[in-house]
Amino acid sequence: MNTQTPFDLAAVEAIIAQRKATPGALLPILHDIQGVVGYIPPSIVPAIAEGLNISRAEVHGVITYYHFFRQHPVGEHVVQICRAEACQARGCEALADHAKELLGCDFHGTTDDNKFTLQTVYCLGQCASGPAIQIDDDLYARVSKEKFNSLIQAKRGVQ
């Protein structure tokens, strides 16, 4: 996977400069960087650590602790499939296998056309209505294989 994708370094440095004096600034900084760049470039970790006067290990620890934060570039759309307990009881693993086959990539992978990145998530707050998925900012409940197909087709612009 390419971790050398160019990103707007000036924008990232501006985020750090803008927020570094705020108590508890690390999480907001990481959120903002991911919002601008799409992921947290590993090369920016030293600048975050220096800006907040904490160790690189601390920054890295927070990035890896939260599944939300990505360390690699992602495709145009991020597809997250809930694989927590309640969704498992409602068939999310079969849906996950179907998603991998349809998209042609594994979890944490991106499709060849760079359209979709497939990710696992643990609970989307739709436990009674699983399997649940999220595509970008949109939540979907009771997702069958057929519903998944049509959601992906819609994102591809195929109706």
Ligand code: FES
């Ligand atoms: S377990 Fe899947 S939404 Fe909660």
